[in-house]
Amino acid sequence: MNLETMTALELGAAIRKGEISAVEAAQFSLRQIETYDSRFSCFVTVQDDILQRAEEVQKRISVGEYTSPLAGVPMGIKDNMCQKGVQTSCGSRMLANFKPTYTATAVEEIMQAGAVPLGKLNMDEFAMGSTSETSWFGATKNPWNAECVPGGSSGGSAAAVAAGECFYALGSDTGGSIRQPASFCGVTGIKPTYGSVSRFGLVAYASSLDQIGPLARDAADCAAVLGEIMKRDVKDNTSVATQGVNLDAVLHYDVKGKKIGIPTDFFGDGLDKDVAATVQTAARQLERMGATVEQFDMPIVKYAIPAYYIIAAAEASSNLSRYDGIKYGYRPEHVDDLLDLYTRSRSEGFGMEVKRRIMLGCFVLSSGYYDAYYRKALQAKALIKAAFDRAFERYDLILGPVAPTTALKIGENLADPLKMYLGDIYTVMINLAGLPAASVPCGFDRKGMPVGMQLIGSYFHETDILGAAHAYQQVTDWHKRRPAGLDNL
């Protein structure tokens, strides 16, 4: 049994058959973390009760209490999901000592399925960034090349799966934060339809866009995770009851006869040639498998980033106002007065990117500018949704790149925020429309860095996305490739 190449579902099956125990699986992951995490810095916190939890899970599996295909599988959680008693920092000095007294619904659901959480995964501070460099706890590195970023903001989640430190991870995606790091690290990740996974306990960045989803070794694993966490939650007014994901349907999905649309506007200026070629090759592969692939225009694409940054910054500026040094979080030793308490707690507790987005958000909401910016952005959002609605009248899936480039060098974008924002061009509009979309490994660039293709589905069509991805992964092995040098340290 080679745990290093096993998927979560394969490991889950082996545990159920008694070929390996949940405790042994956890011990394996702990060894992996010990071996690799000093190199890649994926984890902010490694839990100290992993083996106890694994033992308990094993017992419950043995008595038939846990029957999920994922029971006993070690996994990681992005550090913006609350877990009772476990430090939840959001990659920020602000919450470096914050231990919630409650657990996020998605985490609770995955625990109910018998997950063994290993710890909390690094991220851009408050999920604001595309590189995982803005974390107070330092940058996470890309397992394919430690000089490169893993993407972000769920960079710790993607890198941990790529490095084999965990079998799957929960991430969150506000403007591409699952898909882009999945693409950069060569793993499969999906942001489900807005509202299909509860956001309760997910520390908010931009409430109308945030969504939890899995990052894993392949599409089937993602489907299995979604099967556990896609549930309506009374604690989240925006959550909806869905059909969930049918794992069986995913495993037997046939792309034959499916119509796939490719927006020409996804292949414009700024798209790396290798990425373009790789994604187009993947499209031809799907065509060979029986899908029809067709190009179409989607000119609204160019307005997605402005609309996204207005809405996200506005909501963020409000969501992050609760960090005031009173109830929890960072507070300086001595403060002069109330204003000093607010200003210094927030100035010393937040990093530069967070401050920038707070200021941008305050600007677009401030009196006199609301209509020109925020309201206008909500109108753009309506147009973007309408454009996708029209496209999905014709296509079952939309295909394109996830990001204009592969993983950049650490530090390359840090000094140029606008350049970093522009990297979100293909992902943010999916969040604005609230649609589900996955990143699926489909090749490498000339430097050997992974490339992901983005598969976008209509509302609640996660099964189609992951079904097509699974079918693709049956005839390709990009998702099985592992970073060189992981075994021979």
Added chain:
Amino acid sequence: MMITDELVTYLEALGRIRLPEESRAKAQRDLQEILQYIDTLSELDTEGIEPLSHALPLTNVMREDEVQPSIPPEEVLANAPVRKDNYFLVPRSFE
């Protein structure tokens, strides 16, 4: 839209943050650049388009008026940086 020094100061005040002196100038330039880019949105014709807050057309999700247990004050205050008895404590906030 020009991002002036005064505007930066105003935005700092609104957000209750203060930029470090050495990064103020760069922050101002960055904000200017970002805003210039964001301003391209003004080209988009949105005449007559209803602003969309929620992507999904949900309505009337509400809960019943049934009391749930509160949490003990120890938990309420578990993460408080400063407290006195079972109160949170802040600098004097009365006029």
Added chain:
Amino acid sequence: MYHTPAWETVMGLEVHVELSTKTKIFCGCTTAFGGEPNTHCCPICIGMPGVLPSLNKAVVEYATKAGLALNCEITRYNKFDRKNYFYPDLPKAYQISQLYLPICRNGGVEIEAEGGGRKVIGIHEIHMEEDAGKLVHDPATNATMVDYNRCGVPLIEIVSEPDFRSANEVIRYLEKLKAILQYIGVSDCKMQEGSLRADINLSVRPAGSEAFGTRTEMKNMNSFKAIGRAIAGESARQIHLLEHGGAVTQETRRWDDDKNESFAMRSKEDAQDYKYFPEPDLIPIEISEEVIEQTRRSLPELPEAKRRRYVSELGLSEYDAEQITASKVLVALFEQNLAAGCPAKELANWIMGEVMHLLSESGKEPEDIPFDYGSLGALIGMVEKNEITRSTAKKVFKAVFEENCDPVEYVEQHNLKTVTDTGAVKTVIEEVIAANQKSVEEYKSGKEKALQYLIGQSMRALRGKADPQTVTAILKELLG
């Protein structure tokens, strides 16, 4: 008068009313008043990271009821918005409220106008929102302590049009509002517990002028007496300013009832910019025509309709009808005994007389009525049947009020029944005459006063249990 008639005071009110739902607006914590600090809290109402609001259905129902009772149009498509500002009593640093689409609009309440007649105070809008926590000054540390128990208690804010011209109108409106909201059961409106608080927007203008003057706002007034004084004080201040070449600054002021003066609240360093935007965590609420009609039908008879009925059908005076219908409790006291067969006018007289008298004497509100409502009717019944005299009834009522005793038993135990046996009365009076020969002679020599004395002595001897008219008649007869 607090100002010369050359000036007119113009006021509008923003009234915050805490709804009496069982739970808070966005979480399941209790809304019970009081409690040890930070014991009615959960991660949601103290704004912990990652938590989400979950809207309480009853809040929408109560707000709809209030809107209908206040003659408002109900908004079919409702949204919530965020009002952003930093303050320690607001843990999320934003208040979930309604700016763009408030649940009710364009209503009105009829009150008695200053100088007679009736007048409608327009209601501009009512919106739903959440209450903030409580700040307590700690002298030991010279710091402020924060208690989040009230945080998230549902509020409706009732915004009036600037239709008030006097403190009396303001107080009548608040009394009417309080009565209506209590009737329909959406709030207990206890001002001393802060469940009804008024912000007063006040400006003055030369009498006859159409233009509004610059207004100030006095926040969180929570007693009728203080409101009266605050209006007088602030009007006088503004008039004084204007008459001495000054100008009124638009600002928020705090009324200090002890000093009988208002003070400008320290203005924050930067301008207030609430950065309102639609609340992304809550989805829209649609209120159907059907639900509105259902709610309308479920409303009880409201004070205004009752007042008219009491006058036209029961023959009460305008004043009595107005006073009784101003309180849900007085109405209950009135209607319960009316249903038991008490004559309406007699009942009203008792309520307006003895009940109000003892309430005010003991410093109590109608809500604090300490006796079983039925006791009043029983007592009146005994008077009606001539079982006790009116003066006995008053004494008995005092006991009922103080001890909540059963009036019938009380009369029985204390042997207070009217002596109906005229022979027995005669015997007692004869004894009185015998013992007061001096007065008898004075009476016979024409001194009317002496008769009063003898009546008094006889009543005392009868321990008040005889009808004074009977006593007078017998006395006169015996004295020839």
